[in-house]
Amino acid sequence: MSKVRVAVVGCGSISERRHIPEYAAHPDVELVAFADPILERAEGYAELYNAKAYSDYKQLLAAGGFDAVSVCTPNALHAEVSIAAANAGAHVLVEKPMAVSNEEALDMIAAAEKNNVFLMVAHNQRLMPPHVRAKEILKQGHLGRVLTFRTAFGHSGPEGWSIDGKNSWFFRKGEAVMGAMGDLGVHKSDMIRWLLDDEVVSVSAFIGTLDKKDTDVDDNAICLLRMGSGAIGSLVASWTSYRGEDNGTVLWCEHGVMKIGTDPVDQVIVELTNGSIERYQVGAIATNDKQVASGVMDEFISCIQNNVAPVISGEEGRRSLEVILAAFRSQEEGRTIDL
Structure with a gap:
């Protein structure tokens, strides 16, 4: 070949x-x-x-x-x-x-x-081993329907990651257009859509620049999402997680809870209402601190x-982007945006 x-x-x-x-x-x-x-x-x-x-x-x-x-x-x-x-x-x-x-x-x-x-x-979040395993477990059905969820992606900001440090294009609105939401939030909107096999139907968001200096791009966002299934949850994107990255997701379901990327050893943990606990060590989620393929x-x-x-097509990317754009509209207009 x-x-x-x-x-x-x-x-x-x-x-x-x-x-x-x-x-x-x-x-x-x-x-x-x-x-x-x-x-x-x-x-x-x-x-x-x-x-x-x-x-x-x-x-x-x-x-x-x-x-x-x-x-x-x-x-x-x-x-x-x-x-x-x-x-x-x-x-x-x-x-x-x-x-x-x-x-x-x-x-x-x-x-x-x-x-x-x-x-x-x-x-890349769709391809991370803990997320792949989590989706497999959901499909098995013993957790039942996902009722509520929390998904977050936070680190200390692009200045520690970008080749240009504090002078990075990430902080210049003309080049970046959006900050933490474009960098991290869109990863999580894509991941939750894929993981739940569901579309976001409405978004309400608080987005702002809380701590980064000399920039007018967002460094934090907290969004409330309603899915087509009726499940509701939060999506957090932050450039001010100054002590330890956060790339965790928790799903509260009919018959228990699934925790993804919240434990340093067991990347996926399932706690069922019948008292049984399942732990999976399937490989890490890539972060700035820990690079994995x-x-x-x-x-x-x-x-x-x-x-x-x-x-992970253009159409999939567009739908995940649409969630983020709706969040910005929600912040600007002070209302919930229906997709």
Whole structure:
């Protein structure tokens, strides 16, 4: 089988820690080109992988010679670069949030369809072993219906993660558009939709900038969600979890409770109303503190090789984005938004 030739647009932290090393570890991938406005970053990777370097993604796309493109730019450029890559005939893997508006997301989906290429969104929470096991347990049915839930994603902010520290694009509204909600909240809206196999039908939210200085993007959000099934729950996104990350989910069900990512040893714990307790050690959820393989790049390459449309599709990414956009509308208008 011939190798899948991959180009990476944007050479910041998500490329450095996830996309590039996971592609490099894949036996069927050849990294052929890198683009970044800071040319030295692209050149560093180009030298490492015997690839080409560009300061402008348009030059990279015009040069060709790739089968797929990873879009790892600031949020505001996701749609522009993804559409251009699709128009250049490439399969596209885009970081989350896939876009900054529903219209952009729809345009990305349309561009992929028009050019007969795949569009996949890097929602890695679906692929984390504890979440995969949790979904399997729910499907077994002994917990019954999910009645209420709490899901959270919090860390101390992009300054500890981003290649540019406190000067990161994450804090500049023009490039980021949204803060903790675009960074973390959309991960959890996607995860809860997938885990419960259900859609969010209404959202009420408090979103604000509580502690980060010199920025007008949000650093905290607490959202109330109602699902199509009637289940209600909270979604928390925070850049001010200064002492220990939070990536936990708790589901209260008819016949017990399931705790995911709340215990350092047992990643999934099921406590049934009959008194029995099940504990599962299935591998960690990736966090900033503990990097583990996301599985996203392997999934993307597998889709291309087997000509199977990605499950984490553009439409799935759009629906998860829609929840976040509704939360911002709720904050602005001071009311519950129905989807």
